[in-house]
Amino acid sequence: MALSLSxxxxxxxxxxxxxxxxxxxxxxxxxxxxxxQPKMGTSSAAVKLPSNRSSSGARRRRxxxxxxxxCLRTECGECHFCKDMKKFGGPGRMKQSCIxxxxxxxxxxxxxxxxxxxxxxKEDTLEEEEDKFNFMLMECSICNEIxxxxxxxxxxxxxxxxxxLPNCWECPKCNHAGKSGKQKRGPGFKxxxxxxxxxxxxxxxxxxxxxxxxSAAKRRPDREETPRPEDKLRKKRKLFDDDEDEDxxxxxxxKSDDPYFSKLLHQIKTEEDDEDAYEEENEEGxxxxxxxxxxxxxRLGDAEEEGDDRDSRNELxxxxxxxxxxxxxxxxxSSPQAGPSSEGGSExxxxxxxxxxxxxxxxPNRELSRELSKALNQEIQKTEDCLANENRQPxxxxxxxxxxxxxxxxxxxxxxxxxxPHLKTKEMNGTPWELxxxxxxxxxxxxxxxxxxxxxxxxxxxxxxxxxxxxxxxRPPPISxxxxxxxxxxxxxxxxxREVWMKIFGYLTHQELCVCMRxxxxxxxxxxDKRLWTKIDLNRCTSxxxxxxxxxxxxxxxxxxxxxTNISKKQLSWLINRLPGLRVLKLSGxxxxxxxxxxxxxxxxxxxxxxxxxxxxxxxxxxxxLSPPTDNRPGQLDNRxxxxxxxxxxxxxxxxxxxxxxxxxxxxxxxSNLDLSYCNHINDQSVNLLTAAGTTxxxxxxxxxxxxxxxxxxxxxxxxxxxxxxxQIDLRFCxxxxxxxxxxxxxxxxxxxxxxxxxxxxxxxxx
DNA sequence: AAAAACGTATCA
DNA sequence: TGATACGTTTTT
Numbered sequence: 034m035a036l037s038l039s040x041x042x043x044x045x046x047x048x049x050x051x052x053x054x055x056x057x058x059x060x061x062x063x064x065x066x067x068x069x070q071p072k073m074g075t076s077s078a079a080v081k082l083p084s085n086r087s088s089s090g091a092r093r094r095r096x097x098x099x100x101x102x103x104c105l106r107t108e109c110g111e112c113h114f115c116k117d118m119k120k121f122g123g124p125g126r127m128k129q130s131c132i133x134x135x136x137x138x139x140x141x142x143x144x145x146x147x148x149x150x151x152x153x154x155k156e157d158t159l160e161e162e163e164d165k166f167n168f169m170l171m172e173c174s175i176c177n178e179i180x181x182x183x184x185x186x187x188x189x190x191x192x193x194x195x196x197x198l199p200n201c202w203e204c205p206k207c208n209h210a211g212k213s214g215k216q217k218r219g220p221g222f223k224x225x226x227x228x229x230x231x232x233x234x235x236x237x238x239x240x241x242x243x244x245x246x247x248s249a250a251k252r253r254p255d256r257e258e259t260p261r262p263e264d265k266l267r268k269k270r271k272l273f274d275d276d277e278d279e280d281x282x283x284x285x286x287x288k289s290d291d292p293y294f295s296k297l298l299h300q301i302k303t304e305e306d307d308e309d310a311y312e313e314e315n316e317e318g319x320x321x322x323x324x325x326x327x328x329x330x331x332r333l334g335d336a337e338e339e340g341d342d343r344d345s346r347n348e349l350x351x352x353x354x355x356x357x358x359x360x361x362x363x364x365x366x367s368s369p370q371a372g373p374s375s376e377g378g379s380e381x382x383x384x385x386x387x388x389x390x391x392x393x394x395x396x397p398n399r400e401l402s403r404e405l406s407k408a409l410n411q412e413i414q415k416t417e418d419c420l421a422n423e424n425r426q427p428x429x430x431x432x433x434x435x436x437x438x439x440x441x442x443x444x445x446x447x448x449x450x451x452x453x454p455h456l457k458t459k460e461m462n463g464t465p466w467e468l469x470x471x472x473x474x475x476x477x478x479x480x481x482x483x484x485x486x487x488x489x490x491x492x493x494x495x496x497x498x499x500x501x502x503x504x505x506x507x508r509p510p511p512i513s514x515x516x517x518x519x520x521x522x523x524x525x526x527x528x529x530x531r532e533v534w535m536k537i538f539g540y541l542t543h544q545e546l547c548v549c550m551r552x553x554x555x556x557x558x559x560x561x562d563k564r565l566w567t568k569i570d571l572n573r574c575t576s577x578x579x580x581x582x583x584x585x586x587x588x589x590x591x592x593x594x595x596x597x598t599n600i601s602k603k604q605l606s607w608l609i610n611r612l613p614g615l616r617v618l619k620l621s622g623x624x625x626x627x628x629x630x631x632x633x634x635x636x637x638x639x640x641x642x643x644x645x646x647x648x649x650x651x652x653x654x655x656x657x658x659l660s661p662p663t664d665n666r667p668g669q670l671d672n673r674x675x676x677x678x679x680x681x682x683x684x685x686x687x688x689x690x691x692x693x694x695x696x697x698x699x700x701x702x703x704x705s706n707l708d709l710s711y712c713n714h715i716n717d718q719s720v721n722l723l724t725a726a727g728t729t730x731x732x733x734x735x736x737x738x739x740x741x742x743x744x745x746x747x748x749x750x751x752x753x754x755x756x757x758x759x760x761q762i763d764l765r766f767c768x769x770x771x772x773x774x775x776x777x778x779x780x781x782x783x784x785x786x787x788x789x790x791x792x793x794x795x796x797x798x799x800x
Numbered sequence: 801a802a803a804a805a806c807g808t809a810t811c812a
Numbered sequence: 813t814g815a816t817a818c819g820t821t822t823t824t
Contacts, residue, residue: 094806094821113815118804126817130805139806142822 095139149184173204568592597622606630617641625649641681655693674700681706690714702729708738716744724752738763747774760798
């Protein structure tokens with residue numbers, strides 16, 4: 034089908050698509066009634082597809098890249114889809130891949146060919162990035178046509194590369210025609226709405242009116258007629274309204290920010306090439322901006338004008354945004370890991386002329402500060418506007434722009450209006466996610482509210498706006514995005530290789546990375562490397578916007594701190610379902626309403642969970658949290674505790690009792706570090722439960738924090754004697770615990786395990 | 801030829 | 813709005 038794209042479609046109506054499918058399905062009882070008409074008449078799917086998009090060809094199905102983390106996994110055998118498989122004893126009706134194996138960067142099938150020349154992608158035969166780009170197959174997310182950029186005749190138009198998806202762009206024709214990217218998110222699919230738990234909804238193309246855009250897009254002929262994206266945008270905005278409009282006007286470029294880099298910049302070729310496009314971006318900060326923005330705002334403050342801000346926002350916010358293709362980047366990014374097709378393409382960095390493409394980036398950062406958030410918001414709006422405009426205007430290739438995706442976001446979603454929070458980033462670069470402790474938690478027991486254990490810092494409450502995420506495909510950034518060396522103006526390349534730069538970037542904070550991202554396309558790309566964003570910290574970010582969520586997904590952090598944010602359940606659920614590799618999740622200070630998202634999702638790899646001071650989290654909620662997933666979303670069924678692999682659990686400030694501890698001792702066999710500070714209902718019996726014979730916690734516990742637990746007495750120390758691995762017992766500020774008892778404990782334990790009093794009532798194994 | 805699985809229609 | 817079903821596509 035895919036191939037067939039265009040030509041024929043005209044005949045069909047846009048609606049066909051859906052119907053087509055319907056037609057295909059003979060079976061369903063009800064269907065008959067409704068019978069979608071088979072306009073297509075026939076049923077062959079292939080045929081049908083084409084018809085759908087009238088104007089363009091049918092969308093081509095994509096296939097797994099076989100290289101990404103997901104593709105390399107083995108089937109879990111536990112998700113809904115696996116259970117349906119015959120190999121796992123199921124009926125085999127669903128025919129879906131294992132949830133854990135949903136490809137992150139689906140590629141065009143090998144059978145895909147250029148609509149114009151009918152040949153496959155040839156990027157593998159070329160060396161220059163530009164060439165590669167020009168000869169690789171690119172699928173338009175709007176008209177679905179698959180072509181070699183070099184086969185296009187449109188000269189001045191530029192395409193907008195979608196970095197998120199390999200070989201995906203908004204072709205010059207569509208772009209020039211002002212078609213909006215419609216919601217289509219390009220070929221990539223499942224990740225979003227189809228997945229269980231996805232919050233995004235699929236947009237059903239034709240059907241809904243809302244999709245004006247999409248439908249429009251579908252039709253080729255009528256492009257012009259098609260409703261403009263703007264419409265949608267407006268709608269969206271309304272939904273989220275932002276206040277950022279004003280900002281839009283503001284943005285500008287920042288170029289100058291870092292005088293420091295200026296020299297470098299001059300030398301860097303990238304920019305030049307892209308020149309226009311590129312510069313704009315840089316200067317204006319589109320991609321760079323957004324990043325820069327973040328940082329700057331965070332740090333620099335105003336430095337960036339709007340441009341920067343935008344970028345940063347985009348990144349964070351719009352995960353979907355694609356990087357400007359400009360160069361080869363697009364491809365890189367998009368499918369860094371992905372398959373073949375993507376590979377080839379990826380490099381085109383600067384190519385140029387031909388179809389120019391632009392891409393956008395997004396940076397998810399944690400460091401967004403409020404300022405940043407504002408900036409982000411602005412950017413978002415801008416982006417929206419831009420998107421609307423951009424569609425009509427051809428972009429040039431840029432290395433890292435992120436327009437494309439953002440567009441989608443906006444369109445679909447909601448994004449625009451969001452509130453952009455500020456993300457703050459700390460530096461996570463390179464940090465091993467292994468942290469088992471959440472240091473940062475603002476709420477450290479002993480820290481502030483010592484005296485008022487029960488009071489929790491008021492979490493920022495901002496009503497989460499409705500986040501409607503569309504179903505976009507959110508993909509993680511590529512690892513080691515090309516090029517290998519920094520292109521210089523004189524046509525040569527910098528002596529230092531990418532990996533060396535990467536090591537250097539590894540020492541930078543997120544803010545600094547954002548600054549670097551504004552330097553040039555190449556750096557922009559490199560700095561977006563997933564390895565540099567293993568930890569994302571949005572602690573106390575006043576509002577979590579859809580774009581931010583997208584940005585997070587794209588970066589696939591191993592550690593995510595959403596403490597004291599007003600994230601909603603829907604948002605959290607959406608995130609969790611898309612962060613299969615998440616190990617550390619901090620939700621302290623969030624509402625139970627939000628945290629309850631954990632009840633319906635499975636986080637098999639979660640090792641550290643922080644739910645301190647979560648309002649409304651009591652025994653009943655703990656039960657829900659620890660019981661097997663209740664939800665029926667596919668892939669979510671599991672009879673085991675959702676948090677069975679948690680080693681570090683932070684429950685400070687919760688009104689939980691022995692009921693919860695009993696569950697914990699049974700359901701969390703790997704629990705090593707438990708924080709129960711400020712839990713006023715915890716008493717000696719609680720400790721007894723945790724250390725009772727037959728419990729796994731008895732041997733797994735290495736650290737326990739019972740500080741400010743006024744019901745705990747000296748007697749608890751006796752229970753800890755039976756813990757084989759205990760290394761630290763924090764009983765500070767426990768009114769009923771005496772120093773004498775602690776000393777006695779040390780004396781008695783000294784025979785086998787030497788302990789010491791690190792602080793008053795803070796027992797620590799002295800190794 | 802068969803297995804895998806994409807993408808969407810339809811069901812609930 | 814999520815879950816299920818399934819024709820078709822794509823790979824093996």
